[in-house]
Amino acid sequence: MTIKGKSTSLDIAHLAGVSQPTVSRALRGHPSVNCETRERILGIARELNYKVDKNASNLRRQQSATLALLLFEDPTSDQSHINPFFLPMLGSITRACARHGQDLLISFQQLSDDWHADYGDSHKADGLILLGYGDYLAYQGKLRTLVEQGTQFVRWGAVLPGQPGISIGCDNAGGGALVGAHLVDLGHRRIAFLGDASSRYPEFLDRWLGCESALHTRGLPMERALQVDAESAEESGHAAATELLRRGLPFDAVFAASDLIAIGAMRAFAEHGLRMPDDIAIAGFDDIPAARMTTPALTTVVQDTLTAGELLVDTLMKLVIGEPAESLRMPTSLVVRESTARR
Amino acid sequence: MTIKGKSTSLDIAHLAGVSQPTVSRALRGHPSVNCETRERILGIARELNYKVDKNASNLRRQQSATLALLLFEDPTSDQSHINPFFLPMLGSITRACARHGQDLLISFQQLSDDWHADYGDSHKADGLILLGYGDYLAYQGKLRTLVEQGTQFVRWGAVLPGQPGISIGCDNAGGGALVGAHLVDLGHRRIAFLGDASSRYPEFLDRWLGCESALHTRGLPMERALQVDAESAEESGHAAATELLRRGLPFDAVFAASDLIAIGAMRAFAEHGLRMPDDIAIAGFDDIPAARMTTPALTTVVQDTLTAGELLVDTLMKLVIGEPAESLRMPTSLVVRESTARR
DNA sequence: CTGAAAGCGCTTACAG
DNA sequence: CTGAAAGCGCTTACAG
Numbered sequence: 001m002t003i004k005g006k007s008t009s010l011d012i013a014h015l016a017g018v019s020q021p022t023v024s025r026a027l028r029g030h031p032s033v034n035c036e037t038r039e040r041i042l043g044i045a046r047e048l049n050y051k052v053d054k055n056a057s058n059l060r061r062q063q064s065a066t067l068a069l070l071l072f073e074d075p076t077s078d079q080s081h082i083n084p085f086f087l088p089m090l091g092s093i094t095r096a097c098a099r100h101g102q103d104l105l106i107s108f109q110q111l112s113d114d115w116h117a118d119y120g121d122s123h124k125a126d127g128l129i130l131l132g133y134g135d136y137l138a139y140q141g142k143l144r145t146l147v148e149q150g151t152q153f154v155r156w157g158a159v160l161p162g163q164p165g166i167s168i169g170c171d172n173a174g175g176g177a178l179v180g181a182h183l184v185d186l187g188h189r190r191i192a193f194l195g196d197a198s199s200r201y202p203e204f205l206d207r208w209l210g211c212e213s214a215l216h217t218r219g220l221p222m223e224r225a226l227q228v229d230a231e232s233a234e235e236s237g238h239a240a241a242t243e244l245l246r247r248g249l250p251f252d253a254v255f256a257a258s259d260l261i262a263i264g265a266m267r268a269f270a271e272h273g274l275r276m277p278d279d280i281a282i283a284g285f286d287d288i289p290a291a292r293m294t295t296p297a298l299t300t301v302v303q304d305t306l307t308a309g310e311l312l313v314d315t316l317m318k319l320v321i322g323e324p325a326e327s328l329r330m331p332t333s334l335v336v337r338e339s340t341a342r343r
Numbered sequence: 344m345t346i347k348g349k350s351t352s353l354d355i356a357h358l359a360g361v362s363q364p365t366v367s368r369a370l371r372g373h374p375s376v377n378c379e380t381r382e383r384i385l386g387i388a389r390e391l392n393y394k395v396d397k398n399a400s401n402l403r404r405q406q407s408a409t410l411a412l413l414l415f416e417d418p419t420s421d422q423s424h425i426n427p428f429f430l431p432m433l434g435s436i437t438r439a440c441a442r443h444g445q446d447l448l449i450s451f452q453q454l455s456d457d458w459h460a461d462y463g464d465s466h467k468a469d470g471l472i473l474l475g476y477g478d479y480l481a482y483q484g485k486l487r488t489l490v491e492q493g494t495q496f497v498r499w500g501a502v503l504p505g506q507p508g509i510s511i512g513c514d515n516a517g518g519g520a521l522v523g524a525h526l527v528d529l530g531h532r533r534i535a536f537l538g539d540a541s542s543r544y545p546e547f548l549d550r551w552l553g554c555e556s557a558l559h560t561r562g563l564p565m566e567r568a569l570q571v572d573a574e575s576a577e578e579s580g581h582a583a584a585t586e587l588l589r590r591g592l593p594f595d596a597v598f599a600a601s602d603l604i605a606i607g608a609m610r611a612f613a614e615h616g617l618r619m620p621d622d623i624a625i626a627g628f629d630d631i632p633a634a635r636m637t638t639p640a641l642t643t644v645v646q647d648t649l650t651a652g653e654l655l656v657d658t659l660m661k662l663v664i665g666e667p668a669e670s671l672r673m674p675t676s677l678v679v680r681e682s683t684a685r686r
Numbered sequence: 687c688t689g690a691a692a693g694c695g696c697t698t699a700c701a702g
Numbered sequence: 703c704t705g706a707a708a709g710c711g712c713t714t715a716c717a718g
Binding site for chain 2: 694695696697698
């Protein structure tokens with residue numbers, strides 16, 4: 001049996017000998033529909049391979065049953081690279097959306113784009129998930145606009161007091177402290193930091209602060225002279241490590257604010273004939289797949305990206321249906337590999 | 344000025360003192376609208392932050408302005424892993440969709456799911472992009488159903504004669520030949536192959552066949568006894584390499600059907616105290632980011648995933664608007680790294 | 687338990 | 703160049 005064109009609820013109504021609204025009710029499992037009638041209708045629907053037209057349904061219900069995932073890219077990164085850190089999160093987000101009966105739109109945005117306009121206002125999506133690193137100062141204004149417009153959203157990133165909207169992120173300071181404690185316990189004393197530890201990159205800043213507090217507890221300082229700005233990209237890490245070496249100050253360990261930075265830095269150190277971990281210990285943050293491939297394998301901080309993805313969706317759905325929701329910081333843990341070792 | 348609730352074209356019509364259809368025309372740049380009127384309307388629309396309601400528009404036009412990207416996962420892979428090979432493709436697909444004014448839905452599917460039903464029939468998407476590796480025999484039936492249902496789709500994968508629908512893939516045989524020629528030219532004679540080289544995995548089969556033909560040209564055989572099945576996953580590569588060693592047959596080089604397989608195999612070889620490339624040369628396929636991180640860095644075949652993503656979208660759009668489109672094989676090239684060297 | 691009616695916000699012939 | 707009318711395929715009060 002071949003059906004030309006899509007069938008509608010009216011087609012089914014005719015075949016079942018009922019009215020079209022009854023078909024609609026039966027299909028959505030409305031309890032008022034007679035059991036026998038319902039079965040007949042469902043049978044016909046299955047036979048015709050009928051699916052409710054989403055556009056009509058959404059228009060009528062004034063919703064979209066869709067969430068949008070906006071990945072914004074660092075302007076610095078070349079156009080092909082998403083931070084691999086986000087990949088498992090993408091997987092768990094799509095699965096969580098499916099579980100909630102939501103479709104997921106995905107889009108890459110520049111920090112400069114006009115997000116809300118494109119999604120909220122046009123009824124394309126009921127809520128937004130924001131992923132990606134970028135200058136937080138530029139970002140914050142956008143978030144404020146979203147809040148003002150009443151757009152529902154959650155973002156992955158640093159959880160800061162008084163920030164607009166809801167954020168879910170990892171305990172960056174806690175992760176930084178784990179690294180600091182680990183390095184000091186191994187006997188390292190002069191720890192360099194590669195990453196932009198300013199309020200423009202609050203996640204990096206928290207990692208720095210966490211590390212600093214761990215050192216402080218142990219009677220050691222984090223020296224600003226050993227900190228070099230870097231964004232989360234390999235090239236940026238390579239440049240930062242090169243700059244660090246150029247400064248000529250002594251250091252015995254490096255805490256890279258992300259694995260991508262660490263990988264670039266390792267390449268720079270290797271180019272300068274430095275052995276790791278013998279000459280320099282190095283640790284990263286994120287535990288991207290490449291972290292276990294490097295030589296030596298990279299000690300790093302793990303975030304539970306799978307749970308994070310679910311949490312992002314669950315939280316957004318609460319907002320969408322009007323329930324209260326809260327920002328949240330997730331615990332981190334340290335994976336010790338070969339790039340750090342006792343002095 | 345705060346507007347409660349979204350504004351509609353009727354609101355604009357009232358404010359502009361014209362009819363609602365005129366607003367609709369002006370907004371879409373219909374040439375019949377008076378210039379001055381158009382400007383007035385556009386100004387008001389901007390002020391109200393008006394966006395056309397996608398559900399209403401799509402319902403009326405009987406389209407969706409949306410493509411769906413279905414990533415299906417190997418049942419073997421753990422739930423968090425997308426082949427990193429697809430990541431840059433994902434990026435270029437989203438960008439190409441934006442260029443075509445299409446939204447992109449993304450979903451992870453099991454090979455067992457009922458794709459077409461969920462997307463085509465419910466008007467969620469005008470066309471489907473299928474990504475992912477899996478048993479082609481199971482897959483083929485699905486493709487046939489899609490064709491029968493009149494669903495528009497393109498898939499990334501082996502381009503085979505007489506296959507249902509349109510496929511875009513790389514020249515797997517050509518890539519295999521590059522590897523075969525390279526290994527033989529380096530002086531290798533007994534080349535093992537890790538990967539399921541059967542019609543269930545036509546891409547792997549083509550890579551095998553290409554390698555075989557390159558060897559044949561040089562008067563050498565590919566030995567089936569040196570072939571071990573593997574799916575594109577690290578664990579599978581590790582198991583296959585272990586099995587290969589267990590067989591105890593001599594071999595001096597390995598062609599892994601994908602980088603993930605190669606990476607798993609390298610770990611197995613290292614565990615057995617084999618040095619690469621001194622004891623065994625190894626080459627992969629895909630050039631995932633991790634390929635340059637391994638020790639030794641992996642020689643592999645590069646596919647132009649960025650162009651591939653664009654091509655997938657461009658081709659699908661042709662199908663959606665009813666233009667003719669064709670399957671296509673893209674060229675490959677070899678990146679020689681340290682994992683292969685002269686004997 | 688079921689039907690007739692209205693309406694979600696657009697687009698598109700059809701008149702003028 | 704512009705408006706009045708119809709209709710896309712649903713869902714949801716409102717009657718009965």
